[in-house]
Each structure stands twice: as C-alpha cells, then as structure tokens.
Amino acid sequence: MERYGDVAALAYLPLTVSGRTIGCCVLGYDRQRPFAPEERAELTSLAGVVAQALERARLYDANARAARDLQAGLLPRTLPRLDGLRVEAHYQPALTVLDVGGDFYDxxxxxxxxxxxxxxxxxxxxVPAAALMGQLRTALHSHAQGGASPHVVLAHVNRLLDDLDTDLFASCVYAHIDLRHRHARLALAGHPPPxxxxxxxxxxxxRLPPGLLLGVEPDARFHTTEIALPPGSLLALYTDGLVERPGIxxxxxxxxxxxxxxxxxxxxxHLLPTRLLRSAGGPHEPGANSDDIALLLLQTEEHR
Structure with a gap:
C-alpha cells in the first residue's frame, strides 16, 4: 500500500469489451468505506462505459493507420529519373478525415x-475512391506508354470510368514533357490550372481549356495545349486541397x-514543397487542411 500514499480504500474495475479484458480502472478513496450493492452496480456500469470508449479510440487509431498505409501503398514509391529533369513530389493526407483519399500523382x-x-x-x-485511383493510375500508365497525345489519353481513361459504371468522378492533369525539343503538351479534365x-x-x-471531370460524359472531348519549357522552367501540378479554403x-x-x-x-x-504546404496550414494551425494535398514539381535543366 506504500505506493498509494494516503489512499484508504480502492476499487478495481476490470475494463472488459466483447469478453476481452483490455485494462483496469483503479479508483482510490481517502477514507475507508464499504461498497453498497447499488454503488458496485454503478461502478461496474462506469467500467463498461470507459472500456467501450477506449475500444472505440483504439479502433479509430487502427483505422487511421490502415487508411494511411493504404494511401501510401497506392502512390509511387519512387519516381523515374531523366537527364535534364528534376522532380519533387509530396502527398499530405487530410488532417480532419479518417478515410483514405483519392489524390494521386505519377x-x-x-x-x-x-x-x-x-x-x-x-x-x-x-476505399472505393482509393481503388478507383489505383485503376486510373494503371490506365494512365498503359495509354501513356503508347505515346498518345494528352487529350487522347484522357479520353481513353474517361471511357474507362464509364465502363466501370462508377458514381465517382475524377479530375486530372496530364502533361507530356519533351526535354529534347523543350516543350510540354498538357490536357486538363476539370482540374485546377498548372x-x-x-x-x-x-x-x-x-489557363488551359478546363475540360469535364473524368466520368461525367463518356464522349467528352479534351484539348491539348503546347507550352515552351526551356531549361530553368518549373511546372507545378497540384490538387485542390492546396488552394481551396472556405470563404476564399x-x-x-x-x-x-x-x-x-x-x-x-x-x-x-527540394525545399519548395514544404514552403507551399506550410501555407495550407499545419496540424495545429487554424488553416489546417481538411482535404488531401498532392503536389508535383518538375524543373527542367540543360539536357546533357
């Protein structure tokens, strides 16, 4: 009893949920006392409430970790290297939403x-949004390797969404970067402007032709725009979580x-993503992001 100091009476309340004991709640009293049957019932009920609250908190944390792990697994672990092109990418999950998001880059x-x-x-x-995101990434890879123009790639992916018969829509920017000829061709599908x-x-x-969101109209047409991309240029692609704020x-x-x-x-x-994401609000700031943020920065250099 030395460790309890002046405690004269103790109540040990096992915390049990679904037949499992997940802990113990100990109540200390500064005077000796009996525990009447009514009080025992109240303490037992209190232990049940505490046990359920702890279990819900544990499940909340477990679901949050699973969602983050799923999101990380769907994004590319590494990005390819090309002579004459530097790439920085960053993904920041929403700070107020548990479920996995649908933002992606590649x-x-x-x-x-x-x-x-x-x-x-x-x-x-x-999870359906994350699954669709994985399918879109796969489709974009497939059509990109065929060398099609950006508007053609988006048209193919748009028809894929129609074939999948999903109720979800997606925005997208597709950019074909040619380092030898120092230009880029871009097409948008309802996405914030690069x-x-x-x-x-x-x-x-x-301010490129915005195009419709993917999945809205199966026969939607998209437009390719060519821009000059000399050495030293920086092309910034981002999702709406970086710029959308209530009242702004x-x-x-x-x-x-x-x-x-x-x-x-x-x-x-490599410092630019941190600087830009800081403007979206950190986890303890009033402007903390309530949506996922994906950011992709591409900087051209002299092609050796």
Missing part, C-alpha cells in the same frame, strides 16, 4: 528525353500560390 518515363507527368483527384474519401515558373522567375497560371476565392488562391512559387525562385527545389 511520373512515367517514356524514353531518355520524354516523360508523362500526371496528377489527379478522385472525389471522396473512401502553374509555370519561367527561367527569369516570373510565374504564369496556365479560388482564382485568388491560385494566384497567391503562383506568387509564392515566384518568391521561392532562388530556393532549392
């Missing part, structure tokens, strides 16, 4: 001087993002 090496860069967002936070930082540090929000105009938020990318022109590329 870089697909086509040959020694060309690559496809993709970023997208399947609506919702659920941002291009020029070699002199200026930034441009690429989306165009203004995208413009602010372009300004932050311009201000970081002298920063090393």
């Amino acid at each position: 870089v697909i090496r086509l040959d020694e001087s060309t690559a496809a860069a993709v970023i997208g967002d399947v609506q919702g936070h659920s 941002i291009l930082r020029h070699p002199d540090g200026r930034t441009t929000v690429l 105009d989306l165009d203004k938020a995208v413009g602010d993002l372009a300004e932050r990318i311009a201000e970081a022109a002298s920063d090393p590329l």
Whole structure:
C-alpha cells in the first residue's frame, strides 16, 4: 500500500469489451468505506462505459493507420529519373478525415528525353475512391506508354470510368514533357490550372481549356495545349486541397500560390514543397487542411 500514499480504500474495475479484458480502472478513496450493492452496480456500469470508449479510440487509431498505409501503398514509391529533369513530389493526407483519399500523382518515363507527368483527384474519401485511383493510375500508365497525345489519353481513361459504371468522378492533369525539343503538351479534365515558373522567375497560371471531370460524359472531348519549357522552367501540378479554403476565392488562391512559387525562385527545389504546404496550414494551425494535398514539381535543366 506504500505506493498509494494516503489512499484508504480502492476499487478495481476490470475494463472488459466483447469478453476481452483490455485494462483496469483503479479508483482510490481517502477514507475507508464499504461498497453498497447499488454503488458496485454503478461502478461496474462506469467500467463498461470507459472500456467501450477506449475500444472505440483504439479502433479509430487502427483505422487511421490502415487508411494511411493504404494511401501510401497506392502512390509511387519512387519516381523515374531523366537527364535534364528534376522532380519533387509530396502527398499530405487530410488532417480532419479518417478515410483514405483519392489524390494521386505519377511520373512515367517514356524514353531518355520524354516523360508523362500526371496528377489527379478522385472525389471522396473512401476505399472505393482509393481503388478507383489505383485503376486510373494503371490506365494512365498503359495509354501513356503508347505515346498518345494528352487529350487522347484522357479520353481513353474517361471511357474507362464509364465502363466501370462508377458514381465517382475524377479530375486530372496530364502533361507530356519533351526535354529534347523543350516543350510540354498538357490536357486538363476539370482540374485546377498548372502553374509555370519561367527561367527569369516570373510565374504564369496556365489557363488551359478546363475540360469535364473524368466520368461525367463518356464522349467528352479534351484539348491539348503546347507550352515552351526551356531549361530553368518549373511546372507545378497540384490538387485542390492546396488552394481551396472556405470563404476564399479560388482564382485568388491560385494566384497567391503562383506568387509564392515566384518568391521561392532562388530556393532549392527540394525545399519548395514544404514552403507551399506550410501555407495550407499545419496540424495545429487554424488553416489546417481538411482535404488531401498532392503536389508535383518538375524543373527542367540543360539536357546533357
């Protein structure tokens, strides 16, 4: 009893859920006392409530870990390297949602001087959204390897969603990057506009034809736009979680993002994701993101 100090009476309450004891609640009293049958019943009931609360918390944590592990498993572990192209990618899960998200990104090496860069967002936070995201990534890989133009790739993937007969939609940006000829061809499917930082540090929000979300209309048409991509250019692709905030105009938020990318022109590329994500709010800040964020940065260099 020395370890309990001045405690004169103790109540040991096993915490049991579904026939399993997951712990013990100990109540200490500063005076000796008997426990009447009514009080014993109340304490037993209290132990049941505490046990259920602890079990729910444990399951919550387990589900959160499973969702994060599933999301990590669906995103690429590594991205290919190409001479003349530096790539930085980052994914940040929503801080207020348990389920796995549908944001994704990828870089697909086509040959020694060309690559496809993709970023997208399947609506919702659920296992079906994550599963559809995996199917989209596979389809994009397949059609990209065939060398089709960006608008053709998106059209094929759009028809795939119609064949899958899903109620979910997805946004996407597909970019074909040609390092030898120093240009990129892009097509959008209902996705926030890419941002291009020029070699002199200026930034441009690429107001490309937006296109419909994938899965809305099976015969939807998409448009390919070609842009110059000289050495020193930076192409930023991102999902809406980076710019969408309640009460904030989306165009203004995208413009602010372009300004932050311009201000970081002298920063090393590997530090830029952290700088941009900080603006979306950390886990203890008022602006903490309530949606997943995917970010893909591609910077061209002299092709040796």
